Amino acid sequence: MFALPFALLLQITGEMAPVTPGGLEGRPPAMEASPLQARVDRAAPGETVVVGPGTYTGDLVLDRPIRLVGQGRPLLTGSGKGSVVRVRADGVVLEGFDIDGVRGGDLGRDSSGVHVAGRNVVVRDCRISEALFGIYLRQADGVRVERCRIRGIHGKDPGEKGSGLHVWDTKGFTFKDNVIEDVRDGFYIQSSSGGTITGNVARDLRYGLHYMFSDDNTFEDNTFENGAAGTALMYSKRIVFRRNRFVNNRGFASVGLLLKACDDVLAEDNLIADNARGIFLEGSYRNVFRGNVVALSDAAIVLYDSCGQNRFEGNSFVGNLTPLALVGRRTDTVFDGNYWSDNDEPDLDGDGRSDRPFPLSSVFDHLRGNLTAADLFSRSVSARALGAAERGFPVLREVEVFDHAPLAHPPALPRVPHPDKPPAGRGTLALAVSGLSLLGGAGVLLTGRRQA
Amino acid sequence: MRGSPGPFLLCARQELLLAVRSRWTQIFAVVFAVLALAVASSGYVLSGGHGVQDFARTAASLVELVLLLVPLTALLIGVLSLAPERGAAELLFSQPVSRRAILFGKVTGLFGALAAAQAVGFGAAGLVIFSRAGGSGLGGFTLLILGSFILTAVFLVLAALVSSGTVGRRTRALAIALVVWFGAVVLFDVAALGVASLLPSGPASRVLIVSVLVNPADAVRTGALLGIEGSGAFGAASLALLRFTHGAAGTGILLALSLLVWMVAPALLAARRLDKADL
Numbered sequence: 001m002f003a004l005p006f007a008l009l010l011q012i013t014g015e016m017a018p019v020t021p022g023g024l025e026g027r028p029p030a031m032e033a034s035p036l037q038a039r040v041d042r043a044a045p046g047e048t049v050v051v052g053p054g055t056y057t058g059d060l061v062l063d064r065p066i067r068l069v070g071q072g073r074p075l076l077t078g079s080g081k082g083s084v085v086r087v088r089a090d091g092v093v094l095e096g097f098d099i100d101g102v103r104g105g106d107l108g109r110d111s112s113g114v115h116v117a118g119r120n121v122v123v124r125d126c127r128i129s130e131a132l133f134g135i136y137l138r139q140a141d142g143v144r145v146e147r148c149r150i151r152g153i154h155g156k157d158p159g160e161k162g163s164g165l166h167v168w169d170t171k172g173f174t175f176k177d178n179v180i181e182d183v184r185d186g187f188y189i190q191s192s193s194g195g196t197i198t199g200n201v202a203r204d205l206r207y208g209l210h211y212m213f214s215d216d217n218t219f220e221d222n223t224f225e226n227g228a229a230g231t232a233l234m235y236s237k238r239i240v241f242r243r244n245r246f247v248n249n250r251g252f253a254s255v256g257l258l259l260k261a262c263d264d265v266l267a268e269d270n271l272i273a274d275n276a277r278g279i280f281l282e283g284s285y286r287n288v289f290r291g292n293v294v295a296l297s298d299a300a301i302v303l304y305d306s307c308g309q310n311r312f313e314g315n316s317f318v319g320n321l322t323p324l325a326l327v328g329r330r331t332d333t334v335f336d337g338n339y340w341s342d343n344d345e346p347d348l349d350g351d352g353r354s355d356r357p358f359p360l361s362s363v364f365d366h367l368r369g370n371l372t373a374a375d376l377f378s379r380s381v382s383a384r385a386l387g388a389a390e391r392g393f394p395v396l397r398e399v400e401v402f403d404h405a406p407l408a409h410p411p412a413l414p415r416v417p418h419p420d421k422p423p424a425g426r427g428t429l430a431l432a433v434s435g436l437s438l439l440g441g442a443g444v445l446l447t448g449r450r451q452a
Numbered sequence: 453m454r455g456s457p458g459p460f461l462l463c464a465r466q467e468l469l470l471a472v473r474s475r476w477t478q479i480f481a482v483v484f485a486v487l488a489l490a491v492a493s494s495g496y497v498l499s500g501g502h503g504v505q506d507f508a509r510t511a512a513s514l515v516e517l518v519l520l521l522v523p524l525t526a527l528l529i530g531v532l533s534l535a536p537e538r539g540a541a542e543l544l545f546s547q548p549v550s551r552r553a554i555l556f557g558k559v560t561g562l563f564g565a566l567a568a569a570q571a572v573g574f575g576a577a578g579l580v581i582f583s584r585a586g587g588s589g590l591g592g593f594t595l596l597i598l599g600s601f602i603l604t605a606v607f608l609v610l611a612a613l614v615s616s617g618t619v620g621r622r623t624r625a626l627a628i629a630l631v632v633w634f635g636a637v638v639l640f641d642v643a644a645l646g647v648a649s650l651l652p653s654g655p656a657s658r659v660l661i662v663s664v665l666v667n668p669a670d671a672v673r674t675g676a677l678l679g680i681e682g683s684g685a686f687g688a689a690s691l692a693l694l695r696f697t698h699g700a701a702g703t704g705i706l707l708a709l710s711l712l713v714w715m716v717a718p719a720l721l722a723a724r725r726l727d728k729a730d731l
Contacts, residue, residue, distance in 0.1 A: 250681065250685075252688050252691065371648060371649070371653060371656055371657060371660070372657065372688045372689050372692055373648070373656070373657035373660040373661055373689050373692045373693070374645060374648065374660060374689070375686045375688065375689030375690075376660055376661065376664045376670075376674065376686050376689045376690075376692075376693060377641050377644075377645060377660070377664070377670075378686060378689075379512055379515075379673070379677065379686075380519070380641050380670065380673060381516070381519065381520060381637050381638055381641075382637075382638050382640075382641030382642045382645070383641075385638050385642065386642060386645070427582060427583075429590060430578065430582040430589075430590040430593070431578075431579065431582050431583060433578065433590060433593070433594065434574070434575045434576075434577075434578025434579045434581075434582055434593075435579060436575070437571045437572075437574050437575035437578065437597065438571070438572055438574075438575025438576055438578075438579065439575070440568070440571055440575075441481075441567075441568040441569060441570070441571030441572035441573075441574075442568075442572050442575075443568075444468075444472065444564065444565070444568035444571075445472050445477075445478070445481060445565075445568050445569065445572065448468060448469050448471075448472030448565070
C-alpha cells in the first residue's frame with residue numbers, strides 16, 4: 001500500500017528504482033522496460049528468440065532458460081536506471097548484441113550491461129559500453145563469457161567505475177577471448193573458485209585482474225597492460241597462471257604482479273615487462289615462480305620480510321634497474337638457477353651456470369629505499385654506474401641475498417600471446433617527420449661534401 | 453662570393469663544410485644511426501619476441517643513448533675544431549675580423565653539422581619505429597630530437613669555453629673536455645646522490661631536485677622523460693619535483709631557463725676569454 005505513492009515520488013524526483021542494498025534488481029517498471037520484454041515473456045523454456053537489427057531502448061529481464069540471439073548486431077540501450085539485461089534463470093544464452101549502459105545506474109546496486117544471477121548462463125559475442133559494470137556474475141556457477149568486448153565509461157574517476165567482469169560468490173566460471181578497456185578493474189573475482197580465464201585482454205584501467213578471497217583459480221594466455229595498479233592476487237590460495245603478459249604498468253603505485261597474503265601460487269612462463277615494479281610479494285607463503293621473464297622494471301622484485309618459503313627458479317631477469325628490493329631485514333626466499341642480465345660472471349666449467357653466486361643488491365636501490373626523490377636519477381647513467389661499482393667493489397652488506405647457481409645464458413622466451421594492437425593514428429605524419437629528418441640531415445651532410 | 457655574407461656567416465659556412473667533411477662527423481652520424489636503430493629494435497623482449505615496440509616504449513632507451521653520446525661528441529668534435537693548432541689559430545685570428553664573430557660562427561657551423569648527423573640517426577630510427585608499430589608518440593619523438601639539439605648546443609658552447617682557455621694546447625683541451633663530460637653525465641649525479649644520502653630527507657630531496665634542474669644533462673633527461681611518459685616517469689619522485697616547481701608549467705620553465713643559461717653564459721665567458729687571450 002506504500003508502493004503507489006512511492007512510485008509517484010520516484011517519478012517526480014527521478015530517483016532510481018527501489019532496490020534495497022544487497023538486493024537483486026527484478027523487473028523494470030513498464031516505462032523502463034525494453035520492447036523485447038513481451039517477446040521474452042511469451043517464449044517457452046528452451047526456445048530460441050532471434051532479434052533482428054535495430055535499437056531497443058529499455059531494460060530486459062530474462063527469467064526463463066531461453067536463447068536470445070541477436071542477428072545484425074541489434075543495439076540494446078538501457079533506461080539508465082539499472083542493469084540493461086538482467087538474467088534471472090539458469091541456462092540462458094545471450095549472444096550477438098551491442099549493449100549501451102548510457103552512463104546510468106549506480107555502483108551500490110551493481111548496475112551492469114549484463115547482470116547474471118543464474119547458473120550455466122552463456123554470454124557470447126556481445127559488445128558492452130558505457131555501463132558501470134560490464135558483466136556482473138552474482139552466485140552464477142558455471143557461467144561462460146566468450147568473445148565479448150567491454151568498454152567502460154570514459155572519463156569517470158576509477159573509483160566511480162565498476163569492473164569489466166565482476167564475479168561474486170561463484171563456482172566454476174569460464175572467461176575466454178574477451179577484451180576489456182577503460183574500467184575500474186578488468187576482472188574482479190571475489191569469494192569465487194574453480195574459475196578459468198583464458199586468452200583475454202584487459203588494458204587502460206586500475207587493476208587488470210584482481211582476486212580477493214578466491215582459491216583454486218587458473219588464468220592463462222591473457223594480456224594485462226597499462227594499469228594504474230597492475231594485477232593483484234590477494235588473500236587467495238592455489239592460483240595457477242601461465243603465459244600471461246603483465247606489461248606497461250608504469251604509474252606511481254604500479255606493479256606487474258602483486259601477491260598479498262597469497263599461498264601456494266604457481267606462476268609459470270609469464271612475461272612481466274616494463275612495469276614500475278615487476279613482482280611484489282607481501283605476506284605470502286610457498287609460492288613458486290618458474291620460467292617467467294621479468295624485464296625492464298625499476299625493481300624486478302619487491303619482497304617483504306613477511307613472506308616465507310617462496311621459490312624463484314629458471315626465470316629471466318633482463319634489463320631491470322634493481323633485481324631485488326627487500327623490505328625488512330631478512331628473507332628465506334630461494335633464488336636458484338635464474339638468469340640475471342646484470343650478471344657478468346663467467347661460466348668457465350661450462351655447466352650452464354655461472355661459477356659464482358649472483359648477489360641481488362644495488363647501492364642505488366639502497367639510496368632510493370630511503371629517499372623518493374632519488375628516483376629522479378633512476379634512469380640515468382649514474383644509477384647504472386653505481387650498480388656496476390657496487391658489483392665490482394661491494395661495500396653494502398646489510399642483507400645478503402644470492403642466486404646460488406645463476407644461469408650463464410638466457411633461457412628461451414616463453415611463448416606468450418601477442419594480441420593485436422589497437423590501431424594507431426598519425427602513422428603517416430610520424431613517418432613523414434622521420435623521413436624529412438633523415439633526408440634533411442643527409443642533405444646537409446652530402447651537399448657540404450660536394451661543394452667546392 | 454655573391455654579396456658579402458659577413459664574417460659570422462662566412463665562418464659558420466666554412467666550419468659547417470669542414471665539419472661535414474670531417475671523418476669524425478661522418479663516423480658519429482653512422483654510429484648514432486646504428487645505435488638508434490638498435491635501440492628502436494630493442495622492444496624484442498617486451499613484445500615477447502615479436503619485434504619492434506612503439507615509440508613510447510623505446511623512448512627511455514633512446515634518451516639514454518642521446519645522453520651518453522651527444523655531449524661526448526659535441527665536446528670532442530667541438531674542442532678538436534675550436535682549439536686549432538697554434539699556427540692556424542694565429543693565422544685565423546690575425547684577420548681583420550672580431551674574435552667573437554669567428555668563435556660564434558664556428559660554433560654555429562659545428563652545430564649545423566652535428567644536428568644534421570643526429571637528424572639522420574633519429575630519422576632512420578623513426579622510420580623503423582613508426583612503420584612497424586604505428587604513429588603514436590610523435591610529440592615525444594620531436595621533443596627528444598629538440599632535447600638532443602639543445603644538448604649539442606650546450607656542450608659545443610662548453611667546448612668553446614674549454615678551448616678558449618687553452619688556445620694552442622689541443623691535448624690539454626681534449627683532456628679537460630673528457631673531464632667535463634664525465635662530470636656532467638656521471639660524477640655530478642653520483643655526488644648529488646652522495647650528498648643527499650648524508651642529509652635528512654627534506655633537504656635531501658631538495659638537493660636532488662635542484663641538481664636535476666641545474667645539470668644540463670639531467671635537465672634534458674628529466675624534461676624528455678616527463679614529456680614522453682608524463683608525470684609517471686619517475687614514480688613518486690616526479691610528484692616531488694612537480695610540487696617543488698609548482699606544477700608542470702613551472703618545471704618546464706625552470707628546465708628551459710636552466711638550459712638557456714647553460715647555452716648563453718659559457719658562450720659569453722668564452723668570448724671574453726678569447727678577447728683577452730694573448731695568441
